[in-house]
Amino acid sequence: MHCTFKTFHVGAGDCITLLLQNDNKEIHILVDCGKFTTEVKDYICQKFCKRIDYLIVTHFDNDHINGIIAMLDAMPDLTIYHILYNCYQRTSEHLEQWDDKMIENVKRLYGRLPVVVDMLENKINAESSGTLADLILTNESWKNAWRREYITSETEPIELGENMGRLRFLSPNQEALNKLDKEYRKLFWQKLYKKKEADYKKEETIYEALMRIMLENEKVVEKHSVSATDLDEDAFLKYADESLNPLTDSNEASIAFVWEHDSHKILFCGDASPKVVSDKVKDVYADLPKPIVFDAIKVSHHGSAHSTSKEQLSVVDSEHYFVTGGAKVRPSFQALSRIVTAQLPQGVTNREIRFNRNNEVLKTLNNTETLKEKFHFTVVANCNEYELSC
Numbered sequence: 001m002h003c004t005f006k007t008f009h010v011g012a013g014d015c016i017t018l019l020l021q022n023d024n025k026e027i028h029i030l031v032d033c034g035k036f037t038t039e040v041k042d043y044i045c046q047k048f049c050k051r052i053d054y055l056i057v058t059h060f061d062n063d064h065i066n067g068i069i070a071m072l073d074a075m076p077d078l079t080i081y082h083i084l085y086n087c088y089q090r091t092s093e094h095l096e097q098w099d100d101k102m103i104e105n106v107k108r109l110y111g112r113l114p115v116v117v118d119m120l121e122n123k124i125n126a127e128s129s130g131t132l133a134d135l136i137l138t139n140e141s142w143k144n145a146w147r148r149e150y151i152t153s154e155t156e157p158i159e160l161g162e163n164m165g166r167l168r169f170l171s172p173n174q175e176a177l178n179k180l181d182k183e184y185r186k187l188f189w190q191k192l193y194k195k196k197e198a199d200y201k202k203e204e205t206i207y208e209a210l211m212r213i214m215l216e217n218e219k220v221v222e223k224h225s226v227s228a229t230d231l232d233e234d235a236f237l238k239y240a241d242e243s244l245n246p247l248t249d250s251n252e253a254s255i256a257f258v259w260e261h262d263s264h265k266i267l268f269c270g271d272a273s274p275k276v277v278s279d280k281v282k283d284v285y286a287d288l289p290k291p292i293v294f295d296a297i298k299v300s301h302h303g304s305a306h307s308t309s310k311e312q313l314s315v316v317d318s319e320h321y322f323v324t325g326g327a328k329v330r331p332s333f334q335a336l337s338r339i340v341t342a343q344l345p346q347g348v349t350n351r352e353i354r355f356n357r358n359n360e361v362l363k364t365l366n367n368t369e370t371l372k373e374k375f376h377f378t379v380v381a382n383c384n385e386y387e388l389s390c
């Protein structure tokens, strides 16, 4: 079989495809979409022939969800067989209607959905659209494709069939989802001015809206500035040693998973926690020597300073790291230094950092010839495809 992993340049966000081919069978997987660009659209139309077998929305941050909203809006004829998207999970089948007061309050809420801002250019790309939940629920076929149980690290692996491997889930844990649920009940009370006592029709859409509005308000600005001359070996090693801050609740709740087939594995970290991911990897692949060398790794959270840990590198490693999206200061030197200063696993002589756009951070790193030689890594921008045959 043949596997093509591809990341797309969608501004600050993520958009990743996995095309699996065996004889004349194909499986099409789309993971997140921050911006529905022409390149993404062409790929979905031409390579995916307007069919997505698995649509995986890792979490509801704007930079992962907005392109999906735009895509479903623009392509109502898109065939989707499975949607994996953790949103509100009903606990009862008796759903209440929205009363007039609630309709009014939800309408007000929609008006506050974040506008789509390109973090790189700092300009508004689109006025706020509706929610993804609403789009899915109003299309009968997509609604049926939406898997309603939460995806967690305890979810049974999904067998893809046709000898094309399986999806194995590593994150989130139930605790992270419970935390969001608690937050949701609080927000419901604050913004809809009533206690959440029942489950409502299309409540998923209220959940998504409240969460996205909340997230927009809690964005943390990461800053660091380093010039090429500052970046010597000592500075680099110091970055690797910096302590990690906790992630936001929504990133903690991000789906992370592995596509695996025989001995081949690709790790999709979403924006997930490095601890949750590596603990689960240790558990799932208990018999394999560590670090486990993956064919490719999609680095967590656009390479931010707190989502790749040294400890994680002792559990998972790869020759091919893909860093995607992020604002100007991403990827961070902290994440990059943790990756490249970790001891090379057996059989790996060089690590390649691929980034789906060029920027100052990458240029700086690419100019440090001594570091590249010492730690055996290369930096490649705009080289977004990775293929393997097995």
Ligand SMILES: [Zn+2]
Pocket: 013, 014, 061, 063, 064, 271, 301, 302
């Ligand atoms: Zn993100």
